[in-house]
Amino acid sequence: MTITTRWPRLSTKITSVTAILEIHELVKRYRAPGGATNVVVDAPSFSLASAQQVALRGESGSGKTTFLNLIAGILAPDGGAIRIDDADITRLGESARDRLRAKQVGYVFQTFNLLQGYTALQNVELAMMLGRGVDHAFARSLLEKVGMSDRLHYRPSQLSVGQQQRVAVARALANHPKLVLADEPTGNLDAANARTSLSLLRELCETNGAALLLVSHDRHVLEQFDDARDFSEINRAATSTEAAA
Amino acid sequence: MTSGDAHPSRLRAVALIVRRSLGRHAFASAVTILASAMASGLVMAVFAIQHQSEQAFTGGNVGFDAVLGARGSKLQLVLNCVFHLDESPGNIPWSVYARLKADPRVRLAIPYAVGDNYRGFRIVGTTPELFRDYRYSGDRELKFAGKGRPFEPTLREAVIGGFVAARTGLRYGDHFHPSHGISLDETDDDDDHDHHAHDEEYVVVGVLETTNTPIDRVVWIPIEGVFRMGGHVLRGDGDVYVARPGESIPDERKEISAMMLKFAAPTVGAELDNVINRNGKEMTLAWPIANVMLGLFEKFGWITRVLRLVAYLVVAVSACAILAAVYNTINERRREFAILRAIGARKSIVFSAIVAESATIAALGAMLGFVFYGVIVLVAASIIRSQTGVVIDAWSFHPALALTPPVMIALGALAGVVPAIKAYSTDVSANLNPHS
Numbered sequence: 119m120t121i122t123t124r125w126p127r128l129s130t131k132i133t134s135v136t137a138i139l140e141i142h143e144l145v146k147r148y149r150a151p152g153g154a155t156n157v158v159v160d161a162p163s164f165s166l167a168s169a170q171q172v173a174l175r176g177e178s179g180s181g182k183t184t185f186l187n188l189i190a191g192i193l194a195p196d197g198g199a200i201r202i203d204d205a206d207i208t209r210l211g212e213s214a215r216d217r218l219r220a221k222q223v224g225y226v227f228q229t230f231n232l233l234q235g236y237t238a239l240q241n242v243e244l245a246m247m248l249g250r251g252v253d254h255a256f257a258r259s260l261l262e263k264v265g266m267s268d269r270l271h272y273r274p275s276q277l278s279v280g281q282q283q284r285v286a287v288a289r290a291l292a293n294h295p296k297l298v299l300a301d302e303p304t305g306n307l308d309a310a311n312a313r314t315s316l317s318l319l320r321e322l323c324e325t326n327g328a329a330l331l332l333v334s335h336d337r338h339v340l341e342q343f344d345d346a347r348d349f350s351e352i353n354r355a356a357t358s359t360e361a362a363a
Numbered sequence: 364m365t366s367g368d369a370h371p372s373r374l375r376a377v378a379l380i381v382r383r384s385l386g387r388h389a390f391a392s393a394v395t396i397l398a399s400a401m402a403s404g405l406v407m408a409v410f411a412i413q414h415q416s417e418q419a420f421t422g423g424n425v426g427f428d429a430v431l432g433a434r435g436s437k438l439q440l441v442l443n444c445v446f447h448l449d450e451s452p453g454n455i456p457w458s459v460y461a462r463l464k465a466d467p468r469v470r471l472a473i474p475y476a477v478g479d480n481y482r483g484f485r486i487v488g489t490t491p492e493l494f495r496d497y498r499y500s501g502d503r504e505l506k507f508a509g510k511g512r513p514f515e516p517t518l519r520e521a522v523i524g525g526f527v528a529a530r531t532g533l534r535y536g537d538h539f540h541p542s543h544g545i546s547l548d549e550t551d552d553d554d555d556h557d558h559h560a561h562d563e564e565y566v567v568v569g570v571l572e573t574t575n576t577p578i579d580r581v582v583w584i585p586i587e588g589v590f591r592m593g594g595h596v597l598r599g600d601g602d603v604y605v606a607r608p609g610e611s612i613p614d615e616r617k618e619i620s621a622m623m624l625k626f627a628a629p630t631v632g633a634e635l636d637n638v639i640n641r642n643g644k645e646m647t648l649a650w651p652i653a654n655v656m657l658g659l660f661e662k663f664g665w666i667t668r669v670l671r672l673v674a675y676l677v678v679a680v681s682a683c684a685i686l687a688a689v690y691n692t693i694n695e696r697r698r699e700f701a702i703l704r705a706i707g708a709r710k711s712i713v714f715s716a717i718v719a720e721s722a723t724i725a726a727l728g729a730m731l732g733f734v735f736y737g738v739i740v741l742v743a744a745s746i747i748r749s750q751t752g753v754v755i756d757a758w759s760f761h762p763a764l765a766l767t768p769p770v771m772i773a774l775g776a777l778a779g780v781v782p783a784i785k786a787y788s789t790d791v792s793a794n795l796n797p798h799s
Contacts, residue, residue, distance in 0.1 A: 184792075187792050187795075190705070192704070192705055192791050192792055192795070193792050212709075212710065213709050213710070213711070216704070216707055216708065216709040216710070217707070217709070219705075219706075219707045220706065220707020220708070221707070223707075225705060225706065227705075227795065231698075231701075231702045231705065231795060232702075233383075233699055233702055233703070234699070235383040235384070235386065235387040235699075236379075236383055240379065240383070243379075244376055244379055244380075244703075244706070245706045245707065246372070247372040247373065247375050247376035247379065248372075248373070248376050248703070248706060248707040248708050248712070249707055250372075251371075251372040252372055252375065289706065293707075
């Protein structure tokens, strides 16, 4: 499929598969305490096809989290457009963005961001409740796939870092999202755990037909991706010394 | 994937968030629930006890239309003769009783003579007609427990109320000595050597079944016994007369404390009121009894208003306690709200969860409030019964019982609005640190 004329800059890149994510002239600025305005994200064009897996390499403070938060609709951009599954989220109201995020986007955070008072199963099921509705069997099967079937009723504080990361992966896939965002998902894991977790995340995304956009500064992680790019290729602001998150 | 629609799922999400939060803040939640319960129980009890007391003291279970006694306060007459409280305002001649007893407009006239007690319970001299003709609470007659019977008017026999029997341990066939005075002398704690005890010994020939009226707290003896009790004098004709054994007492010498009247027709009360109260100077007719008591409640209506105000304030304080308890958790839960938002919770869900949490605390408090209500009402009923013999129906329905829980829940929800706004406005990105 070719992207419509509304997205001319993308048309040259995506030619044969459905784009699940399309970004056009995305800009995000922050006002510094001194009053100066810093551009954190300035991404002219980026797209991700359905089931595509892309890793972005970037150093700390290069605006990767801000970039993912913009895509997830957690942050509102100062300019440009973000299209997820044909919906321009920058034109959606906050509530509609929340709905879309709940149903279409899975997010694996660097610190996992599991809800502390909830069990592993509740963390996954709560995401379902906020998204497409609870499917107990699927929630359990996801946790089983990530090797947590014997820890369903454990709270995050009772789990190792690696186990928490696996629960976070299961939660990200709970609503059959079309897009999974992963922000330094192995940043808190040792090398062995990082490899296992990353393989698991990629495999589950592939199995569920979800596109994966991962950002990391870890070259071991990036080596595992066929499509690994420098974040600065996408975000012009990342090369700037002013860029910060 | 589930086929259920998303709306029930969101409700389930809110329920789960509320449940987890209450669980995580179990101690603070429990204390707040307890405070709400006490507030809820108190406000229900204040309304219910006030209503039930008024019903009990002004309702139709007294069994008489009027009390006729010495010139004085109607309220004093009613308190003394109906509720067996307060002092007697004085005596009236026996002839008045005899005249009204023969009056066809009077269906029932029962004389009372007071002045003695047994262990703090009033001894009332009267006639056996009380046990035969008196009806209370509509048409209920006095019944004796076991083989009890009315006293013989010329013998030293006594009939005791159910509450007296329970408290003093007096049983059928037991003997006792009346003590002088209408209340117990606290300085005299030796039952066997009561310095104020009369020499006369009475035998219990009947124990009345409990009536849940002031009658339960009375020791009934023949009125002749009061006339002849050692140390008693009669001034029926103005001169002092002391009854002598073996001699009958002339009617003109006799006097009574008051007379309980039941009229043959409703208009009789007004007629006698006109004759005795408006145009007479020697006696007072307390009629109708319910109105006299209602006057008492109206006179002390400010107490009820103050109690209600206190109850309202307690409810307001409990709402503030909910607000403070939930508000204090918001800061530590900012990350939780940010995560919820990040995984797709709309602001309205976060807002609803906090309001629902406050409302849940109030609802649990309101439910537990019925326990406090029950305890407060039972204690109050017990005090009222032991002091007056009047039994209030602790379990009768009052609108406050239905209205208080929803009002408490609404107040709880309202109290949750401020912390909910705070939670609602959580900056998602800023609370999802770190950034890379």
